Amino acid sequence: MAFLEITDLTKRYGAETVALDGITLSVERGAFVVIIGPSGAGKSTLLRCINRMIDWGSGEIMLDGVAVGALAGPALRRHRSRIGMVFQHYNLVNRLSVLENVLHGRLGAMSSLAGVLGLYSAEAQQEALRIVQMLGLEPQLYKRCDQLSGGQKQRVGIGRALIQNPALLLCDEPIASLDPNAARVIMDTLAGINRTLGITVLVNLHQVDVALRYAGRIIGVNQGRVVYDGPPAGVTRDHIAMIYGAEADELLIERQVTDVAA
Amino acid sequence: MTTLPPRPFSGVRWLVRTTLAVLALLTIVAFATFDSRSVDVGKATAEFLAGFQRLLLEPRLENVTFVELLEQLAITVALGALTTLIGAAVAFVAALGVARNLAPRWLSLVINSVTALVRAVPTVLWVLLFAVSAGLGSVAAVIGMSFHSAGYLIKAYAESFEEIERGTLEALEASGATWWQIVAQAVVPSSVTALLSWTFVRFEINFSTAIAMGAAAGAGGIGFDMFMASGFYLDLRELGAFTYAVLAFAIALEWFATRTTARIHRPG
Structure with a gap:
């Protein structure tokens, strides 16, 4: 099959x-x-x-x-x-940083409470950094997403999907x-x-x-x-x-x- | 030179013009028919201005000390802050149930109808209503003011939540996030500025209501002292001092609110 x-x-x-x-x-x-x-x-x-x-x-x-x-x-x-998903309008939380938006991809694998409090594991944060580097967004790591160009936003969207593994x-x-x-x-x-x-x-x-x-x-x-x-x-x-x-x-x-x- | 074709008849324009005309007419009729025989307009104006002069230019304390004034102001501020806080806490949870992008339609309708009812009754009436069971005083004031604050903030918060793009919520849902995770990680960060500024607006409203409640519902605070100074001692100069104290706090609050929202809004 x-x-x-x-x-x-x-x-x-x-x-x-x-x-x-x-x-x-x-x-x-x-x-x-x-x-x-x-x-x-x-x-x-x-x-x-x-x-x-x-x-x-x-x-x-x-x-x-x-x-x-x-x-x-x-x-x-x-x-x-x-399953990762990437959207036409990126669908990021614009007020948050690149790092935070990428980490959002991990929420589905976390307990509800840990996700609410944003307690991402050290391993998840390492993984986020690795993905951000791979996508060439490291200089923007702590930048808010509303300051990015469209292409950069879409790369963040891809990063959020990738961290879901x-x-x-x-x-x-x-x-x-x-x-x-x-x-x-x-x-x-x-x-x-x-x-x-x-x-x-x-x-x-x-x-x-x-x-x-x-x-x-x-x-x-x-x-x-x-x-x-x-x-x-x-x-x-x-x-x-x-x-x-x-x-x-x-x-x-x-x-x-x-x-x-x- | 060609003339423009006549403008088509507009019902709204007609209504506005008719209303203005009627109001103008009523104003003229009213001034022409005032019964002002016992009032000397010149003398009345002079006394009015003298009163204002005493109120605004010669403020001083007579029956309370400066420390007491600060104490009473603090009580009023506390009443305003406490009712805003209680209202905000209730409103945050309830507004999540109202926002159409977060809640099922039926729940939104139910909470919306209840809060519309709460809002329709003025704050003062709520305080008087609770005075029946709690007695006239600070308890009735706190419950009544919190009640109306919650009703007001639920609507304001829910509208702020509804500003959030559906796609953002969809993206997190598609990655397997739970509803509460989406609220904490997307809804709150996106709307925190709006929530704060609505809360500050409500605090301003509650502060002025707290002054009135001090006088009208016996809730204490600077409102009660103002009531005594004006209605009991007939002391415009002391009333002036209270007015300046209230004004100073209102300006400080405004400055603080603007600064706080600006700091959160600033991209980091």
Whole structure:
């Protein structure tokens, strides 16, 4: 059985809106998977089902042999603490320092009281420092996060996920709010984490060109269904049209697809 | 030159203009019809100004010593501080149950309706209400003022909590943090400045209420001395001294509040 198995997952918002319409896919351990698709295709919902931030209607998710749908209470907390999550808007506590925000990733593994009091172990603090150094943020260690640039904030977000020592990293539009240079740094960082630490990475992206460059595998989603699932090299113009609709800007896409093919 | 097209009729504008016109008319009618036969306006104004002069320019103590004045001021400050503290402690916990990004909807609705009711009744009425069981005095004042403080601060705190972005809470929840951990590690650090400044505002309110309660509810403190000086000894000069004492404390409090919030707000 694969590391992550999603079977016939269906999720509706209200009676009308179908966010996920029978999604079935499996991901091997250590894969770097990029999910592309238009806004509202269900990409975010899919990611949030994996760590059960959202409950779904029917279907099942198995992560590392554990049925995610049945989890509750402390077991659900433990499940979430093994999955890191990175967000488009970083979602840091802006008033706190880089170090404190990175340490937040440890809360899920601590007793509730120790977490409330912020009593992080010496080992956790060492680990936080090591991660901050690895992400090149050591000069900002005690800086408040509202003084950082977008790219730096996102690196703090990645640090917070990494200190969880996660088996899986979920990234929801991690570069959508960043300029091209910062976006590159973030994507390189994610690729490096996948390569050197062996963490399985699932990334939602808007940018087809970035997806094709970094992904080991592309999953194209449209209206809650998987319409493409395969290597980046196999993505054709027809696939792009299926994922983004026939009106998708050909000027933008044609060049990128042919670039990869060439 | 072309003329602008007429402005479309606006109900709000019409209402504002009509209200202003009616108020202007009432003012004119009122001044024209005042019964002022027994009042000599010139003499009254002169006496009013003389009173003010005694109050503000010639303050001195007569029936209490300076040490006693400080003691009484301390009692009033203590009444204000104690009721603010009790109110703040209750409000912090209750506000967590009100903030829509932290609490279930039903709980938020229940606490909100109760506190709206508490707030709707003025502080003085709460004190008088508790005076029925506790007797007129400091106990009734403390309970009554705390009650209204809590109601006020619950609303203020809850709104501060609701300012926090949902995403920040989501991020910690997704990493497996418990609700109390999220409150302590994200909600409090994000809203501490707002909480402090609301608490200081309430302390200012409670300080002035404590003065009034000293006179009206027999809670003691500088309010009672002011009541005696004005109503019993008819001593405007001593009342002036009390007024300056209150003013000095209010300014000191304002300075302290501004400095404290600024220090917390300053990025480190």
